[in-house]
Amino acid sequence: MSDNIQAEVKSPCIGVCAMDEESGLCHGCYRTIDEIKAWWDMGQAAQKDLLVTLEERQMQQVSFD
Numbered sequence: 882m883s884d885n886i887q888a889e890v891k892s893p894c895i896g897v898c899a900m901d902e903e904s905g906l907c908h909g910c911y912r913t914i915d916e917i918k919a920w921w922d923m924g925q926a927a928q929k930d931l932l933v934t935l936e937e938r939q940m941q942q943v944s945f946d
Contacts, residue, residue, distance in 0.1 A: 890928040892920060893935055904942070911938040 894917075897909030905913055912920075916931060923931070 887925060890925050890932070893932060906938065906942070911935045911942065 893910040893912065895909045897907075899908045900906070900914065901908055907913075907917065910917075912931070912935060920928065920931075
């Protein structure tokens with residue numbers, strides 16, 4: 882097996898698939914429909930970049946009030 886093979890980036894899907902009509906984001910993973918559809922065609926770098934974006938979105942959406 883080659884040392885150049887990288888581990889697959891795990892999908893951010895947590896099985897809570899419900900879209901928020903106002904924000905256009907999934908309540909479970911914070912992706913848009915287009916991002917969900919594109920996930921498996923993205924390269925690993927793009928997937929990792931999106932994971933960072935999703936963390937930022939989650940922090941913006943979550944209210945601790």
